[in-house]
Amino acid sequence: MFVLVKILLLISLAFIFLQDHKDRQVYVFLFPLFGIFGSYLFFLNSTLEYYLLSVCINLGIVLIVVLINYLFAELVLKKNFLKEALGLGDILFFIAFALCFPTGAFINFFVFSILFTFVLHLALSKLLKKKNKNIPLAGYISLFLMVAYLVSWLGFYDSLYLL
Numbered sequence: 001m002f003v004l005v006k007i008l009l010l011i012s013l014a015f016i017f018l019q020d021h022k023d024r025q026v027y028v029f030l031f032p033l034f035g036i037f038g039s040y041l042f043f044l045n046s047t048l049e050y051y052l053l054s055v056c057i058n059l060g061i062v063l064i065v066v067l068i069n070y071l072f073a074e075l076v077l078k079k080n081f082l083k084e085a086l087g088l089g090d091i092l093f094f095i096a097f098a099l100c101f102p103t104g105a106f107i108n109f110f111v112f113s114i115l116f117t118f119v120l121h122l123a124l125s126k127l128l129k130k131k132n133k134n135i136p137l138a139g140y141i142s143l144f145l146m147v148a149y150l151v152s153w154l155g156f157y158d159s160l161y162l163l
Contacts, residue, residue, distance in 0.1 A: 005040055006041070006153060008037050009041065009149065010150075012034045013149075015030055016034065016093065016138055017136075017143045018139070021139045024134055028089075031095070031096045032096065034096045034100075035095065035096030035097075038097075038099060039100055042054075042099070042101060042102070045159065046161060054101070057103045058098035059098045061103075061106070061110075062097075062098045065094070066086070066094070070086075072085075087138075092138075093142075097109075097141070097145075109145065109148060112144070116141075120140055121135050121140065148160065
């Protein structure tokens, strides 16, 4: 069962990556699947109190990030938040992401996945000589998380849940 959950988690992340990268649209059911499988693995590696506290703090962080993005898009950039600044799929992905890790690991993975997204998008834009205004944020973060999970599960890092 444990291995099946890991495989299903990787499959859901892979589909999020592929769909977001190719079409900039992701089937909405993939976000809850990612959240359910990832939170199940986190829950198995923690206590109920620690899990609930971490999830509440992580969701608070996501709320703050989304609110700051909203205010910046609306007040500074004068752009429609959900159409031009951050997609609804990205917000749903952030919520699912918040369920999957303790707060320290979540902050670490969140920050480094955003940096990874920025560097990867710049590199691909230069290599493909293609200017793309939209960044598949949920897709690139999914790719980052697939690598992080695999590094842990293959024994290169002890536990994702100790950060």
